Amino acid sequence: MRLRYAGTCRACGASLPARAPAFYEGETKTVLCLECGRGASESAVPAVERPPEGVPSAAAGAAGASARREYERRRVKDEERLREKWGRLGGLAVALSDERQSTAAWERGAVGEERLGSRLDSLAGDGVALLHDRRIPGSKANIDHIAVTPAGIWVIDAKRYKGRPQLQIEGGIFRPRVEKLVVGCRDSTKLVDGVLKQVDAVREAVEDVPVMGVLCFVEADWPLIGGSFSTRGVHVLWPKRLVRLLAQQDEGDVDVPAIREAIAGRFRPA
Known part of the structure; x- marks a missing residue:
């Protein structure tokens, strides 16, 4: 049978997307990929009806x-x-x-996170370390994706919204400047506030390392030319543009493996 939920192989730490074939160990309530499962004991059976528990902190986690x-x-x-x-x-x-x-909104969100996670995973091993779906300590909130590069840490929030993301600026000379994120006709500025809170949480956990925020809209109506922008220090863009941006962050003195382990230990899988 195929996984009903995304999970992580207990033995090798490989990410297993939803609907992937895998083995389920009833005694430990964990999953094994096909390669590891074939060499496991008879307690491993090819059926998963619930997400794995007790995922090691060193594992990347399962997006969405x-x-x-x-x-x-x-x-x-x-x-x-x-x-x-x-x-x-x-x-x-x-x-x-x-x-x-x-109810359907949660499924749409999960699909968006899974799609972006799959794209981000293509960077693994090229100087970029990735963590997915991490719980913020002391909160019910979670961080969709965290990317660690030699240049710093990227806190990424995935959104599966329709419409075109735009930056609207109000005020100026005689009034305070106010930046608004608008998606289609909807004021979505609160999404920027949410990312900034996530960025602050990561900054508190890892000192002296640059931390950047990202809002990545998976299915938005982006223009053929341009379209990405920043507001209050948060990058607003689409998956392909994000992957290209992260691939360029290859210069810096961040100890990627060490920072990844520190973040993984602080922000456990959600």
Whole structure:
């Protein structure tokens, strides 16, 4: 069977995306990739119905794992509510009902994180270390992706929004300058605030290392020429542009393996 959730191989630490074939160890509640699973004990069976627990801090983590778990939790709860309401017709009600918007939003977010995580993983081994879906200590919030390069740390928030991201500037000579992030017709400035909070959390954990924030819109309506911009120190761009930007961060004195381990130990998988 295939993984219902993204996970990480207990033995080799390889990232396993959702729907990938893998083995599940019932005793330890962890997963193994096919190569490691073939040499494991008989307790490993090719079936996974829940995300792995106890992922080592050194593992990269699975992009979108916590968002997908929350989506599945909400979906099951919605179905249970319908079955309870309609009794014997509950199965039919589930089949005919549209998914609640608040539930579907978690699935959309998980897909966005998974797609961006896959692109970012292409940089691994080229002087870039990656961590996905990390929990902020003392908070229910998480960081979608963290990239460590010789030039510094990049805190990345993935968003799967429709519309064109734009920077609107109000005020100026006689009024305070105010920068707004607008996606389509929606004021999304609060997304920048969220990234800045994540950046502050990482800066507190790792001293004397530059930390940059990124908002990466996975399916936005970007123009053919230009389009990316920065607001309040946060880069706003798309996946291909982000990968190219990170690949260019090859000059600096950051000890990438050491900083990665320090961040992984502080920000555990969500």
